[in-house]
Amino acid sequence: MSLKTWAFKKSPWVYHVNVGACNNCDIEILDCLTPRFDIERFGMLLVPSPRHADVLLVTGIATRQAVPRLREVYEQTAKPCAVLCIGHCACSMGIFAPSYHAAGPPDKIIREIDPNAIIAYVPGCPPKPEAIILGAVKALSVV
Amino acid sequence: MQRDELVEKITKDLDGKLENVERPSGKRAYLYVHPKRSLEVNRYLYELGGRLATATGVDSRDYIEVLYHYCFDSMNIVVTVKTRAFKPEVEIDSVAQVFPGAEWIEREIHDLLGVKFKDHPRLERLILSDDWEEGVYPYRRDYKK
Amino acid sequence: MKRTMIPVGPFHPILEEPEFYQLYVEGEKVVDADVRISYNHRGIEKLSEGLTFDQVPFLVARICGICCACHPFAYVNAMDDLLGVDPPERAKYIRTLFGEFERIHSHLLWAGLAGHFIGYNTVFMWAWRYREPILDICEATSGNRNHYDVYKVGGVRFDVPEELFPAIRAKLDECEAGTKMLYHAVLDDPILHLRLKNIGVLSKDDAIAYSTHGPTARGSGLPIDVRADEPYAVYDLVDWNVCVHDEGDVMAKTLVRLEETLESIKIIRQCLDNMRPGPIQLEIDEIPEGEGIGRAEAPRGETFHYVRSGGGNHPVRHKVRAPSYVNVPSFKANVIGAELADAMLITAANDPCYSCTERVAAVDWKTGETIAQGRGLIDLCQEKTKRIKRALGK
Numbered sequence: 001m002s003l004k005t006w007a008f009k010k011s012p013w014v015y016h017v018n019v020g021a022c023n024n025c026d027i028e029i030l031d032c033l034t035p036r037f038d039i040e041r042f043g044m045l046l047v048p049s050p051r052h053a054d055v056l057l058v059t060g061i062a063t064r065q066a067v068p069r070l071r072e073v074y075e076q077t078a079k080p081c082a083v084l085c086i087g088h089c090a091c092s093m094g095i096f097a098p099s100y101h102a103a104g105p106p107d108k109i110i111r112e113i114d115p116n117a118i119i120a121y122v123p124g125c126p127p128k129p130e131a132i133i134l135g136a137v138k139a140l141s142v143v
Numbered sequence: 144m145q146r147d148e149l150v151e152k153i154t155k156d157l158d159g160k161l162e163n164v165e166r167p168s169g170k171r172a173y174l175y176v177h178p179k180r181s182l183e184v185n186r187y188l189y190e191l192g193g194r195l196a197t198a199t200g201v202d203s204r205d206y207i208e209v210l211y212h213y214c215f216d217s218m219n220i221v222v223t224v225k226t227r228a229f230k231p232e233v234e235i236d237s238v239a240q241v242f243p244g245a246e247w248i249e250r251e252i253h254d255l256l257g258v259k260f261k262d263h264p265r266l267e268r269l270i271l272s273d274d275w276e277e278g279v280y281p282y283r284r285d286y287k288k
Numbered sequence: 289m290k291r292t293m294i295p296v297g298p299f300h301p302i303l304e305e306p307e308f309y310q311l312y313v314e315g316e317k318v319v320d321a322d323v324r325i326s327y328n329h330r331g332i333e334k335l336s337e338g339l340t341f342d343q344v345p346f347l348v349a350r351i352c353g354i355c356c357a358c359h360p361f362a363y364v365n366a367m368d369d370l371l372g373v374d375p376p377e378r379a380k381y382i383r384t385l386f387g388e389f390e391r392i393h394s395h396l397l398w399a400g401l402a403g404h405f406i407g408y409n410t411v412f413m414w415a416w417r418y419r420e421p422i423l424d425i426c427e428a429t430s431g432n433r434n435h436y437d438v439y440k441v442g443g444v445r446f447d448v449p450e451e452l453f454p455a456i457r458a459k460l461d462e463c464e465a466g467t468k469m470l471y472h473a474v475l476d477d478p479i480l481h482l483r484l485k486n487i488g489v490l491s492k493d494d495a496i497a498y499s500t501h502g503p504t505a506r507g508s509g510l511p512i513d514v515r516a517d518e519p520y521a522v523y524d525l526v527d528w529n530v531c532v533h534d535e536g537d538v539m540a541k542t543l544v545r546l547e548e549t550l551e552s553i554k555i556i557r558q559c560l561d562n563m564r565p566g567p568i569q570l571e572i573d574e575i576p577e578g579e580g581i582g583r584a585e586a587p588r589g590e591t592f593h594y595v596r597s598g599g600g601n602h603p604v605r606h607k608v609r610a611p612s613y614v615n616v617p618s619f620k621a622n623v624i625g626a627e628l629a630d631a632m633l634i635t636a637a638n639d640p641c642y643s644c645t646e647r648v649a650a651v652d653w654k655t656g657e658t659i660a661q662g663r664g665l666i667d668l669c670q671e672k673t674k675r676i677k678r679a680l681g682k
Contacts (some may be wrong), residue, residue, distance in 0.1 A: 020328050024353025024434050027397065034416040065272035067325035095347055098338060099331040100281045100288050101272065125435055127354065161355045170518060171369065171581060194512070196583075196592045197609035212581065212592065216517040221581050244499030247617050248609075270329050281334060 013141060014054035015077065019070045019106055020096075021060030024126040025087035029057055037129045038101025044136070048078040055136060059086045061093040062104025074110050074117075082139040083110060083119045086132060091121045118142060146170070146220040153191070153206040153222065157184060172222045181209075181226040187215045188222060196221070196246050200252040202283045207233055207258050228258050237263035255282040310682050316628050332579040336606035341575055341597075345439045348593075348608065353434055354397060358586030360439035361610065362593040366582025367441045370595055371572065377522075378566040379443040381559050386426075386438050387584065388552040388559075392463065393422045394587035395552075399470060402542065405632050406483055407670035411470070416465030421459035428452060443520035448484050453560050464553050471546040474539075479654030482676045484539035488622045488634030491536055498618035500612050503548070504638050504640040507541035509534040514585040514597065524580070525560040536622075538637040545587075545639075582631020586611050588639050612638070629672040 018026055032039045033046060047053055062070055076082070088094035091124070093105045099102055099143045110117045120142075122135035146150070150172050154164055161173040176184050188194065192213065193213030201208040206227040213222045227233040237260035239245040249260045250269040257280040259264055268275070280286060313319060332351055336344050352359065361383060368375065375383075396419045403411025423433040424534035429448050438444050474480055492498070495508040505512055513530045515523040522651035531547040533540035577599040584591045589611030598604040615638045623634045 018328075020330060022350045022356075024350075025357065027353055027434070031416065032338040034420075035413055036417065036420055037339065060328070061330065063272065063327060063329055064274065065329065069327075095350065096330045098288075099335055101329050101331045102285070125350070126433075128433065157390075167578075168369070168372070194501070194592065197594075197607065197614070199605065199607035201596065201605045210594070212594065214517075214583075214590075216512045217520045221583075223517075223581070242497050242499070243606050243617065243620075244497060244614065247613065268326075270326055272326050272329075279330065 011045070012054040012082075012136065013045050013047045013052050013106075014136070015047055015050045015056045015073075016057045016059070017050075017070065017073050019058060019060040019066035019090075019104070020063035020090050020102075025089070025124075028126045028129050029086065029132060031049055031103070032129045036132065039133060042133075050074075050132065052136055054081055055139070056083045057086055057132075058083060058090050058106045060104075060106070061089045061096045061099070061102050062106045062109055063101050064103045065085050065101075067103045067109055070106060070109050071113055072114055080118070081138075082142075083107070083117055084132075084135055084139055085119060085121045086125060086135070088123055088125045091105040091123050094125065102123055144218065146215070146218040149191075149215060149218055149220065150222075153188075157187065159250050160184065172218050172220060174222065174224050176221075176224050176226045178228060178235050182238065182241070184224055185211055185238040186230065186241050188224065189238075189242055191215075193222060194247065195238070195242075198238075198245070198248045198252060200256040200258060200282065202256060203227075205230055206254055209235060209258060211238065233257055233267070234261060235264065236261050237266075239263050247274070256280050270281045291410050293472040310481045311513075313628055316624050316627050316629055318628060320624065330334050333606050333608055335423075336603050336608075338602065340601045341603065341620070342661045344603065344606065345441075346437055349435050349437060350609065351610065354394045355384045355390065355439070355586045355588065355591070356435045357611070358584045358591045359593070360437075361387055362582045362584035362586075362591040363595070363606075364439045364441055364582065365584060366580040366593040367575075368406060368580070369582055370578045370580025370597060371442075371575065373442060373570055373572070375443045375570055376567045378447070379568045379570075381563045382444045382448055382568065383439065384523065385448065385556060385559050386430075386436055387521065388556050389422050389426055391552045391587045392467075392549050393419045393426075395549045396422075396463075396467065396470075398545060398587075398636075399542070402538075402633070402636055405669050406480075407673045411473075414466065415470060418463050419472075421462045425459050425493075427457050428455065440569065441575075442572045443567075456560065457557070460553055460556060464550070467512050467546065467549050467553070470486060471543075471550070474542060476545065479673065479677055481539070482680075483673055484542060484633075485535070487538045487630050488619075488637055489536045490618060490622045490624060492534075494618065494621040495536070498614070498621060500615050500618045502586070502639075504589065504615045505617065506530070506532045506636075507544045508536035512590075514583045514590050517624070518583055521560065523555075525562070526555050538633055540550055541637045541639075552569055575601075578625055588612050589615055611618065615639075624650060627672075629669055632669045 013089050016029055056077055085091050090106050093102055107119045120135055120139035122131055124131055160180050161174050165173040193215055196212045196214045199210040206229045207228050211224040237249055239249050240262045249263055252258050253266050254270045314474055348359040348363050349356045400412040400415035426436055427433045430438055486522045490508045492509045495505050495510055501512050511530050511532045516530050528551050531544045533543055575597045577597055579596045582593045591611055592609040594607040595603050596605040619635050619638055
């Protein structure tokens with residue numbers, strides 16, 4: 001294992017991006033920071049900029065308005081990075097799939113830029129914080 | 144004032160200006176109003192103490208129906224003004240010129256249904272994306288994705 | 289003095305929803321703000337027309353993750369209005385229970401975020417920790433921490449068994465203890481008083497002109513609350529108070545929310561005491577032609593749904609108006625003229641649920657340059673608190 005990969009796996013920095021979600025998945029992600037789940041003890045940190053992130057947490061269906069921003073954020077994220085699609089909306093757009101304003105799902109948008117993107121899916125509406133943490137750990141073990 | 148008195152007062156004060164009044168239950172009243180009178184009736188209800196909760200736009204064949212819903216909180220009644228913006232112009236007086244609470248509410252109907260609100264302080268795109276095509280209104284019956 | 293533009297967003301670290309906030313400032317004062325929303329628009333009303341009446345509650349619950357009870361609640365109230373029916377009593381109690389669970393966890397969520405904005409991260413951790421008992425109750429009763437999906441046309445989808453009541457009461461006690469601690473902390477802390485009082489005052493006249501409601505209006509002296517004005521479910525059967533403060537500032541809105549949380553706990557306890565066994569659904573064979581209006585008091589204010597039926601299986605038109613849609617524009621009345629360091633706090637005091645409102649962005653294209661990105665405004669807000677602490681010698 002290279003030093004970079006080792007450093008990457010030890011304490012992933014996480015950037016959260018919402019591209020058209022109801023906010024429930026986002027709240028559950030923030031819940032991971034709170035005392036009951038406390039991801040900070042694993043060294044996972046929520047960072048304010050994608051340039052510092054190892055993991056991108058994406059929630060939402062990717063609405064037409066949000067697509068250019070999603071592309072921008074993915075391009076700015078330092079590589080290698082893992083993308084985690086959190087929630088049914090990010091995995092498949094769920095019940096919002098027939099919407100006239102839906103342009104996703106987010107993995108399609110990301111693969112258009114980077115066909116080799118590492119993308120993991122955590123379904124749920126919303127997925128529990130335990131599931132999100134498990135998803136992050138699994139994604140990182142693949143990198 | 145109780146709500147029945149309120150409805151009586153409205154009917155009396157707006158005599159000759161309402162096409163019809165429906166009262167399906169104690170707490171709901173619907174006033175049918177010609178578009179020419181829409182601004183006047185809306186202003187009257189606002190000055191009477193009604194709080195504009197929202198406005199609904201419904202596409203029909205020859206017109207777009209616009210419903211303004213006013214809540215009279217202390218009296219437990221919602222009075223709805225039902226008016227129409229006739230096609231093809233689809234134009235009606237803006238209520239936002241009377242009070243700012245109506246601004247976003249009318250802007251949304253403009254964005255999604257294409258109703259033109261005359262004298263609206265800021266009738267611009269609000270909800271649809273920057274790259275959404277002009278002149279395409281997703282809530283019209285003939286919209287195809 | 290040159291006008292400068294401060295963009296906040298679209299992807300801001302603590303505001304989980306992408307919005308495009310751009311405030312125009314001259315020196316340290318905000319002079320203009322507008323809104324650009326769209327990032328979260330999913331065309332819910334149009335989607336509703338493609339679903340059957342019974343499927344709609346699942347859709348509207350997902351308008352907003354925090355208000356996942358009030359939207360289906362307002363929808364089923366609209367359907368009750370359309371049909372002219374009154375659901376069974378036990379169903380009404382269960383509807384009320386979930387409405388109040390939602391109110392508690394939403395207000396505590398807000399308290400946590402507001403705490404973070406002013407730099408009190410302990411408040412954030414504390415408030416969110418005391419949300420957990422409520423989420424546990426929701427999970428035990430409905431199977432999900434959020435998106436309970438309990439509302440159904442004519443009743444509720446499942447019952448809350450009596451065996452769970454002792455556990456629910458125990459969790460409520462836990463939550464109440466935490467909320468009381470927070471409430472007294474806000475009342476007693478001199479720094480919080482300096483930080484929150486007289487900030488972002490929304491006058492009563494402005495509150496009326498902007499048609500505001502919910503804690504935004506109740507913090508400005510307007511005693512409007514759908515639960516009292518148009519009692520639905522069992523709100524007219526239980527003893528509770530509408531919480532109002534007159535000052536119109538951020539402190540007033542904070543106190544309104546915390547007091548409401550304690551009132552909600554009171555309501556839930558009465559429901560648990562008074563609920564009697566009985567049916568939880570009405571038999572509804574068909575939905576006739578007609579229209580209905582339903583209102584529910586969400587944590588953020590009045591949720592308004594209008595449903596029109598053509599006699600078929602789907603709504604012909606379903607209008608959804610979430611509370612923040614009407615409250616958010618009112619921030620123009622109280623953020624313009626304010627100090628930049630307070631801008632985030634004033635906006636947050638409206639508790640704008642962006643999902644409900646689809647992002648709020650403040651844009652006004654004139655001459656300007658970018659001084660700070662995203663994080664900058666929250667940092668400014670936290671800096672001001674530190675300055676106040678230093679001035680107090682703490």
